[in-house]
Amino acid sequence: MDRLIRGIGMNDEIRIFSVDTTDTVNEAVSRHGAYPTAAAALGRSMTAGLMMGTMLKNEEKVTVTIQGGGPIGAIVVDSNAKGNVRGYLGNPKVHFPLNDIGKLDVRRAVGTDGFLSVAKDIGLKEHFTGSTEIVSGEIGEDFSYYFYASEQIPSIVALGVLVNPDNTIKASGGFIIQVLPGASDETIEYLDARAKEMTPVSKLIEQGLSPEDIINEAIGEENWRSLDEMPVHFECNCSKDRFLNAIASLDPSEIITMIQEDGGAEADCHFCRNKVWIEKEELQELIAH
Numbered sequence: 001m002d003r004l005i006r007g008i009g010m011n012d013e014i015r016i017f018s019v020d021t022t023d024t025v026n027e028a029v030s031r032h033g034a035y036p037t038a039a040a041a042l043g044r045s046m047t048a049g050l051m052m053g054t055m056l057k058n059e060e061k062v063t064v065t066i067q068g069g070g071p072i073g074a075i076v077v078d079s080n081a082k083g084n085v086r087g088y089l090g091n092p093k094v095h096f097p098l099n100d101i102g103k104l105d106v107r108r109a110v111g112t113d114g115f116l117s118v119a120k121d122i123g124l125k126e127h128f129t130g131s132t133e134i135v136s137g138e139i140g141e142d143f144s145y146y147f148y149a150s151e152q153i154p155s156i157v158a159l160g161v162l163v164n165p166d167n168t169i170k171a172s173g174g175f176i177i178q179v180l181p182g183a184s185d186e187t188i189e190y191l192d193a194r195a196k197e198m199t200p201v202s203k204l205i206e207q208g209l210s211p212e213d214i215i216n217e218a219i220g221e222e223n224w225r226s227l228d229e230m231p232v233h234f235e236c237n238c239s240k241d242r243f244l245n246a247i248a249s250l251d252p253s254e255i256i257t258m259i260q261e262d263g264g265a266e267a268d269c270h271f272c273r274n275k276v277w278i279e280k281e282e283l284q285e286l287i288a289h
């Protein structure tokens, strides 16, 4: 079971999120049949999106869309305050040779010309939306830039996904360290210095380090403490009713075509790839009122 921890540190001047997403990302990647480069892009996005979800409260939700103009198309990730995440990408069948530092070439798959957009559903009629340019295509830096430019929260975002030769996930995880308002210059300088010499998070997860161990490595065990933890997992909330609602919003002539030509309709969830067959009688019901 994957686990996320939340903590605070540096005289309570920073907050910390650290998560193991190995099982979560493996489930998404296997549902989408993603090739390694695409799998790493989806996994990094889901890992960051998951941590963003746990920055919310109660029933709040967040959707992150990363559209960098590259061959994988848009990546869409949904998550919530309960540690549930789901995601998909336009084209999961993308793979490239390793880049010049021997890593999956996520930037080439994602592209560097586009936007990272965030939509938060924070209950009632309130929505928050923010969008920043893709600055890297490696995703971690793009989230970091988003937090800084759109939410004015300087953040270190480190994400790593390792893919096995059979396209399953060997290890996946990451952390976010956010500098709270009023943090001292010393804290910011310390974090900058640590960030420069930090072992890449993909190396740390490859060594099997826990979310706590990774933060210890990143900023020093004496500089933070854990506040709480929660299990996290892949979860999709699609259902036959949701598909029926979506079909009900179509033009009635389209529904009649489904009934006459296909004798029903097959609904396919983008997020989890589950397929649901909608019976002819259920379609007739939709146009009867």
Ligand SMILES: [Zn+2]
Residues within 6 Å of the ligand: 236, 237, 238, 269, 270, 271, 272, 273, 274
């Ligand atoms: Zn679904």
